[in-house]
Amino acid sequence: MNKTKQIIILIALHFGCICLAQQTPYLPMPKAASMPNYSTQTNSNHINRGISNQSDLFNQITERTQRQNEITIQKANYNIGQSAIQRQAKKEAEADILALRPSINYSLPSWASHTGTEYYFQAFDKLLLSDSLYSLKENTFLIENAFFNNQLDKSAFDQTINNCRTFLISIMKERGYDLNSNTVKNLVLFQFFSETLQLKKSKEKHLPFQYDFDDYMGIKDHSKMFITKLLKTGTGQCHSMPLLYLILANEIGAEAYLSLSPNHSYIRFPDDNGKWYNIELTNGMFSTTSYILQSGYIKSEALQNKIYMQNLSRKELMAQQLVDLAQGYIRKFGYDEFIAEIITKALQLHPNSINANMIKANLDTARFQYVMKQLNINPLDTKQLQQIGYFPKAVELLNMVNEQYNTVDNLGYEPMPAEAYQKWLQAMKNTEQKQENDRIQKMFNGLNAKAKTLHD
Secondary structure, three states, X not given: OOHHHHHHHHHHHHHHHHHHHHOOOOOOOOOOOOOOOHHHOOOHHHHHOXXXXXXXXXXXXXXXXXXXXXXXXXXXXXHHHHHHHHHHHHHHHHHXXXXXXXXXXXXXXXXXXXXXXXXHXXXXXXXXXXXXXXXXXXHHHHHHHXXXXXXXXXXHHHHHHHHHHHHHHHHHHHOOOOOOOHHHHHHXXXXXXXXOEEOOOOOOEEOOOEEOOOOOXXXXXXXXXXXXXXXXXXXXXXXXXXXXXXXXXXXXXXXXXXXXXXXXXXXXXXXXXXXXXXXXXXXXXXXXXXXXXXXXXXXXXHHHOOOOOOOOOHHHHHHHHHHHHHHHHHHHOOOOHHHHHHHHHHHHHOOOOHHHHHHHHHHHHHHHHHHHHHOOOOOOOHHHHHHHHHOHHHHHHHHHHHHHHHXXXXXXXXXOOHHHHXXXXXXXXXXXXXXXXXXXXXXXXXHHHXXXXXXX
16 A cells, blocks of 8 residues: 555544534533532531531531632633633634635646646647547657657658568568468567567568666656657567557557556457467567466456456557556646546546556545645644545545545555566566467467468
């Protein structure tokens, strides 16, 4: 459980006492002092000692009673005065709260005045328009170009993709492969990413892409996630490699899909007989469903809600690209209500998108924390936290945060530490996984040979 979530849960645990802050403290009225009943005393020797007669006894009792009544009246007046002071203090506090309420901003401040945000606004508008004319290649460039303030060379990008397409088709033709075989197309694509390919006639060569272990999550440099970086350097990771694979699959007419697992994405495709395969581009190997489940961070709820290990449809892939746009904006500027627009659209396209729902949880948390800062309330301080009851909109924001965290939990999300992810990736190189990869490779080689014979 992350720190932010611990804060929100702590708030939720204390939230039951918030309503008490809106009630006037109950002060019971003082009771009248009771007269002591000395008639019950039976020790006359004790009573008579120091008291001369019944008249003196009566006078002393009367004086004592008067003193007690005076003390009682003084206490009552003090309590009444204290109640008046408390009522006045409460009245003044409520007046201050009423005066403060209109000045509280319940929306995050916009980053729109910062240079570079305009490119994200333009990209978002174009992505919305591209829904009917969807192009993974165009959308990907649009998102990455926004991060670089529209400074990327579109013609150079298009030419690079076209060169890859030409090379792949030339390889298939030179080897006599069946250009209509989805098995063959994906096999050549897989080799394009994992092996050295060379055309015999032109001697043109393509080297395999390599996994970039340096800042592979793009924490220091967000552009490490981009396919423009992959094409330029020949190194990438589990975001850029599958994305480029899909773009090239579209270019050569191959059927393939993006699938997600914790902190990861990979490729799935059907062979010509309808059997499905998983391609792990970070290690250049075929992987099995059991291997993906071995990560230990895929709960049964995640499978039931289809947030992992599913083929993303066009709409769901579009939602994922909106998430990519939002992540780039957040890394450059931060959270504001523009992120809410992006994520709202992403969730319309894919309500169970785990990545979109996680960004919404972060956005709701950032908004709540912003309001708490304005109110000068520390949500970890129980006494300060009670003050939130005076601000219904703040209570509503807190409820939104808790509801969104519940949504993420109910979808089956479980955070996977970076060290666990690295260990999982390295496990693919073990003997058992290599044997399975070799088995699949041999089978594909056989299918490939058969496709070549049929073509000849």
